[in-house]
Amino acid sequence: MACLKCKSKEFMNSFCKKHFIENIERRVKRDVRQNSLIQKNEKLIVKDPLCRHFIEDVLNVPVEIKRSGKGREVLLWTMDDELLEFLTALFRGRKHKRPAKNRIRLFRTVNDRELEAYANLKRLKFSRKRTKEEKGILKEIDRLEKEHKETRFSLLKSIEELNRL
Numbered sequence: 769m770a771c772l773k774c775k776s777k778e779f780m781n782s783f784c785k786k787h788f789i790e791n792i793e794r795r796v797k798r799d800v801r802q803n804s805l806i807q808k809n810e811k812l813i814v815k816d817p818l819c820r821h822f823i824e825d826v827l828n829v830p831v832e833i834k835r836s837g838k839g840r841e842v843l844l845w846t847m848d849d850e851l852l853e854f855l856t857a858l859f860r861g862r863k864h865k866r867p868a869k870n871r872i873r874l875f876r877t878v879n880d881r882e883l884e885a886y887a888n889l890k891r892l893k894f895s896r897k898r899t900k901e902e903k904g905i906l907k908e909i910d911r912l913e914k915e916h917k918e919t920r921f922s923l924l925k926s927i928e929e930l931n932r933l
């Protein structure tokens with residue numbers, strides 16, 4: 769398969785390396801902008817290098833980055849985290865909790881596999897430890913995704929709608 773944008777060799781998601789990076793960055797930017805995840809001149813607590821890279825080099829928002837103290841914390845939180853939190857609560861019959869306002873879930877629109885590939889291309893570290901139960905759920909989502917490409921995005925949309933209720 770060739771890249772949808774430039775016909776170069778495919779790296780992932782029908783994009784070459786360059787356009788894959790562009791796509792991931794665009795998705796995070798769009799989410800931050802559309803949902804006002806980060807405010808201008810805000811004090812943010814950022815501990816993870818991948819989050820730091822996005823805030824400093826990708827999103828063009830002037831903010832103050834700190835490692836601790838007062839301010840909202842930017843979490844290394846992927847789309848898979850979002851889905852797992854929702855689905856495990858559902859399976860256990862617990863009520864869905866709305867996300868805390870003092871934490872920013874930066875990578876809600878990017879799944880584990882994509883973020884790992886992105887981090888590798890940027891020579892940054894990313895690894896996510898998943899429990900046996902979580903791995904089982906993700907495997908099931910992957911299986912669904914073979915038939916319905918938009919499974920993760922549709923689930924994410926439903927979660928967002930629930931959060932708005």
Ligand SMILES: [Zn+2]
Nearest residue numbers: 771774784787
């Ligand atoms: Zn390309």
